[in-house]
Amino acid sequence: MSHTETYTVTGMTCGHCAASVREEISEIAGVEGVEVVVDSGAVTVTSGAPLERSAVDAAVAEAGYALV
Numbered sequence: 831m832s833h834t835e836t837y838t839v840t841g842m843t844c845g846h847c848a849a850s851v852r853e854e855i856s857e858i859a860g861v862e863g864v865e866v867v868v869d870s871g872a873v874t875v876t877s878g879a880p881l882e883r884s885a886v887d888a889a890v891a892e893a894g895y896a897l898v
């Protein structure tokens with residue numbers, strides 16, 4: 831049973847930003863898919879179990895952006 835959660839990330843301006851965020855979040859254990867919409871900052875993450883918000887927050891920060 832997969833879980834899907836949508837987060838909002840600030841500071842992304844282009845496809846490279848989106849790729850960085852996608853890459854970092856993909857490294858979190860259990861993540862199955864990441865969809866990023868640059869314009870709205872919406873990041874939708876599908877995972878096998880609910881993720882800790884702190885893990886997502888850390889991954890986004892690692893990419894150089896911030897969760898709202």
Ligand SMILES: [Cu+2]
Pocket residue numbers: 842843844845846847848
């Ligand atoms: Cu960019």
